[in-house]
Amino acid sequence: MCRWLAYSGNPLQLETVLFNAKHSLIDQSLHSRLGHTTTNGDGFGIGWYGHPTDIPFRYRCIQPAWSDRNLREAARAIHAPMFVAHVRAATDTPSQETNCHPFRHGRWLFAHNGLVRNYPAVRRDLMVAIAPELFPSIEGSTDSEVLFFLALTFGLELAPVTALERMVAFVEETGRRHGVDEPLNMTVCATDGEQIVAARYSSERQSRSLFHNTSFRHLHELYPDDPRIAMAGQDAFLVLSEPLADLPGWWQEIPESTVMVARGGEIEQFPFEPQVA
Template identity: 80%
Template sequence: MCRWLAYTGNPIQLETVLFRAQHSLIDQSLHARLGATTTNGDGFGVGWYGHPTDIPFRYRCVQPAWSDRNLREAARAVRAGRFVAHIRAATDTPVQETNCHPFRHGRWLFVHNGSIRNFPAVRRDLILAVAPELFMGMEGSTDSELMFFLALTFGLEQEPVRALERMVGFVEETGRRHGVEHPITMTVCAMDGERVIAVRYSSETDSRSLFHSTSFRHLHELYPEDPRIKAVGDDAYLVLSEPLVDLPGVWEEVPEATAIVARGEDIQQRIFRPQAG
């Protein structure tokens, strides 16, 4: 389906994780190891923050990530301490720029891997639940963007995890009303420039892969001469679909039905419980 990663820490060149890592996101666009599809060539996008309180920058394109020369130049030029990147494998919706992640609203960025099952059948009911004042901000036709705007409707900017729980509960309730046994599968990430919120969940408890980095302070002790680890700082944090390097002790799998909220050195995990009604 798709692959994505989100980073917070010392400012680094985007190319560090997009191109230079052993199993970089660009490598994953051609050779995904843990995804439902090996190739993710239906567009890509990167969103980053110049300052935590600013509206984030965004670059999206429908070309395969591995063949876009402008992406390579931008990734070399841009240094950021907070960013998210996504490579897309389209399912039921067209390959077009407005369907490329990350989606943006104000300071918020959003990416998704997975699907709302039988989306054409439930799409109308879901769209009608989006708040009228948000509706004009929807540009594309994906289930992913609709999930984002439903989460905004349910209070993402105030209580992000609870809003995502309400969004998933509503999607599941709607899907089952239409006879869909397992309405949703997802790993998602929402960022506002200060927090990274990531969730791994599926209706059938068999979610797409998701990993996070362990303590970089500990990793500096394990690998004191590794320049990749030195550069990011002690409070760096990565959450991503697939590990970037094969160093022991660097990655942990995110448990099923788990939400993560990362803000600087404060990393919290909690059980993710969808809320219907």
């Protein structure tokens, strides 16, 4: 499928996690250890915020992430307090720039790993449910972008967790109406520059992998001489498909059917329970 990560904390140079870590996102694009596919070479994207209230910047490309020299230059130049990065393995839809994550609407960025099963059969019903005022903003053909615009339709900008739960319930109901037994598998990230909302859920309760860092305050005590930890600060939060390094005590797997919300150094975890709107 895909691999992604999202970060919030002190401004961090993007190459720290995209290139420099032992099992960086670029390494995962070639040698994923926990993904459904080993190679994720059908395009990539990064989205970052200069200021929480600004519309985020994006750079997306259909080339494999490991061969894009401009990405390496950008990752070296950009320092951001919040960003999302994604490497894609396409399912059902073509490799094109508009299908590369993260997707953007206003201040919101959205990234997804997984799939809507039998998407061609349910695509029309899902798209018809998107709010008319949002529909013109859809650029690509992926199930992931449709999930994003459904979440916006169900109130992502006002109540992110509830909107994601309503989106999932609608996708599952639509899929089962079309005879799809396990309609959805996902890890998703949505952020507006002030918070990161990350959910792990699947209809079959066997979701793709998802991890987050443990307390950076604790990590400072465990690894006082590691400059990467010092740079991020004590309130940093990183959520990602696969750990970046094999450091004991650094990573914790997010449980099945769980959503995490990170905002201003506070991290909360809740059961993820799809609910009909």
